[in-house]
Amino acid sequence: MWDGLDKLIELQQLDLTIAKLDAEARAIPGAIGALEGRLSEAREAFEAAKRRSDQLQKDRRAKERELEEAAQGAKKKQARLFEIKTNEEYSAVLKEIEALKVKSSQLETEVLEWMEAADVTARAVAEAERVFRAAQRDVEAERREKEVRLAALQKELAGLEAARKGQASRLDGELLRMYARLMKSRDVAVVPVADGSCQGCGMTLTPQTYAEVKRNDRMFTCPSCNRILYFPG
Numbered sequence: 103m104w105d106g107l108d109k110l111i112e113l114q115q116l117d118l119t120i121a122k123l124d125a126e127a128r129a130i131p132g133a134i135g136a137l138e139g140r141l142s143e144a145r146e147a148f149e150a151a152k153r154r155s156d157q158l159q160k161d162r163r164a165k166e167r168e169l170e171e172a173a174q175g176a177k178k179k180q181a182r183l184f185e186i187k188t189n190e191e192y193s194a195v196l197k198e199i200e201a202l203k204v205k206s207s208q209l210e211t212e213v214l215e216w217m218e219a220a221d222v223t224a225r226a227v228a229e230a231e232r233v234f235r236a237a238q239r240d241v242e243a244e245r246r247e248k249e250v251r252l253a254a255l256q257k258e259l260a261g262l263e264a265a266r267k268g269q270a271s272r273l274d275g276e277l278l279r280m281y282a283r284l285m286k287s288r289d290v291a292v293v294p295v296a297d298g299s300c301q302g303c304g305m306t307l308t309p310q311t312y313a314e315v316k317r318n319d320r321m322f323t324c325p326s327c328n329r330i331l332y333f334p335g
């Protein structure tokens with residue numbers, strides 16, 4: 103095996119593992135943000151339902167006051183009937199009482215309707231609250247899980263970075279630079295050959311090149327993708 107091949111493969115293994123774990127770690131803050139977004143949506147829905155319910159209660163109370171006033175008005179007028187001297191005034195007040203009674207009965211119907219609406223709204227509020235509390239629990243648990251995972255990843259990455267540094271120092275500078283260029287442009291720098299072709303790009307090698315690569319006794323690069331080739335044995 104040519105000098106440096108096994109160290110290079112080991113370095114690449116470290117780099118690929120680092121890249122994978124690093125991508126996972128980088129995705130975690132965004133995932134936590136998305137969880138919080140879900141939670142605030144549920145919170146907003148709950149608060150909107152509460153506001154609707156409060157407004158409905160206010161409106162209902164206003165109707166009840168109106169109803170109360172109409173009933174009081176009719177009562178007062180009813181009492182006045184006994185003090186009235188003229189027939190015209192008497193029938194005028196009677197008419198007013200009649201009108202207030204009609205108004206009261208309309209208001210009673212409205213109050214009943216508001217009460218039914220309040221029942222529906224109270225159920226909607228309870229449901230929105232249930233959804234919000236469940237989201238709170240889920241998000242809290244998921245967030246903790248992600249934070250624990252992130253801390254573990256950061257620890258593992260620190261160890262891998264140290265190992266990577268040590269491994270890189272064992273390689274020849276020229277080879278290391280070539281490797282770094284390939285990693286940058288091709289993501290993978292060292293690839294095996296199999297069935298007569300480069301496993302990085304799929305190019306078929308000449309039988310002669312393939313036979314030489316299989317010996318692993320000097321460095322070969324793929325004529326198509328420039329990656330360093332080796333035979334996995």
Ligand SMILES: [Zn+2]
Nearest residue numbers: 300303324327
């Ligand atoms: Zn290739």
